[in-house]
Amino acid sequence: MKLRTKLMITFFTIVLVPIAMVYVCIFALGSFQARTLKSDYDITGVGDMYSGASVQVFNSLTMNVQHDIYEIAGKDPDRFEDSEFQQELNQRLAGKYSFLVIRKGEEIIFSGNAGGDEEELKTELPDYRSSDERNDNKSGSVFSSDSKRLIKQQDLTFSDGTRGSVFIVTSVGELIPQIKSMFRDMTLAVLILLIMISALLTMWVYRAILRPLGELKKATKEIKEGNLDYELKIKEKDEIGQLCLDFEEMRQRLKDNAEEKLEYDKENKELISNISHDLKTPITAIKGYVEGIMDGVASSPEKLDKYIRTIYNKANDMDKLIDELTFYSKIDTNKIPYTFSKIDVNAYFEDCVEEIGLELESRNIDLGFFDYTEGPVMIIADAEQLKRVINNIVSNSVKYLDKKKGIINIRLKDDGDFIQIEIEDNGKGIAARDLPNIFDRFYRTDSSRNSSKGGSGIGLSIVRKIIEDHGGRIWATSKESIGTVMHIVLRKYQEVVHE
Incomplete structure (x- = not known):
């Protein structure tokens, strides 16, 4: 709500x-x-009390007694001179906040108002009703606003001819x-x-x-x-509940960002550590060979040439590490410079194999290339970044070759609307538990670092990023002690036919 x-x-x-x-x-x-x-x-008109007509209520209060007085006044008026009858009538009125007054001539012969002032009462009593009034029973009622009394009058004539009146006096000022x-x-x-x-x-x-x-x-x-672990549990579905839900979503995002930052800081520290270690190794080697040249250890031209080549190769290793680090920073900020163009896959890989083959041959590694496609196959890709992918995978394969005769095969396969590239080696393979994580940044299947299996730990993560940015997919299959196969799938370029 x-x-x-x-x-x-x-x-x-x-x-x-x-x-x-x-x-x-x-x-x-x-x-x-x-x-x-x-x-x-015996009151039935209580509704008049709610409307403020209390006089009508008190009028009905003594209606029964008034009716009896009317009957007796017409039949036997002398009974009003009987003291017992007087007391009986007054007793009936006492429970109704009323009392009886009987007047004979000008004198009051009975007053039920105990302790009252008879002279004051006498002045309030109305006079005898005129004989010319059209009222056979000569009865009526008046309301005294001064004393707030309702006075009912019944005139009569005693047997001796004296005029008289019977009054019922009700105190309206007192509520029931x-x-x-x-x-x-x-x-x-x-x-x-x-x-x-x-x-x-x-x-x-x-x-x-x-x-x-x-x-x-x-x-x-x-x-x-x-x-950031404090969870806000609100079940309401109103505006405040929605505010709490938004707040909880904000907290979760803050928590995720904090965890990502911690992970990012950890990865950066690991990267710095890895790069520092991997740079230290070739630098140490370079220093050693330079010191050998300076000390005259390289006494022959052949030995000097070997030292210089070694220094050159170590410098190349350092250059690759720095290039890898620079590229990693571009990945982290999504600023990889892509230049997409239409590429003939068959010719492109023939050139790559020829270039890589020269280096692998010097390391006693056989490189095979097998093209199972029919005719030229075109893709849209960045030639430089795709070459980085091939070099990174091949370098990774070389790093973990453990046979005397290393073998790396590159195969091209036609897969309908896609082209599949397989790069296979006969290295030591990857354990099944490690296989799902090899494309994660800084993940190492071999936790122990050494000069022969160094590296920044970001090579395969760079490979995955480039392939995904090309709209492709990459995964690996491997058997321990037999070798590993990297599978890359890219969509073919198809000409749009206009009719």
């Missing part, structure tokens, strides 16, 4: 849920109180205890609901926003302190 959606849900929850819950509470508690009022006071309890319960219920809703929303927001931000802050601190 997106963060925007969560915020919208939170907003509508804060606004609508409390309103709905308050309504439910009012309805539930109101219904309960209505049943209570109906049971205790159940109604007070109802509003108190409603207020308490609304407060509890608001607190619960706020707590739930706070927990939800905390889990959705604050907790992931806390985890993100902790992860940031860990990375700042250099701990």
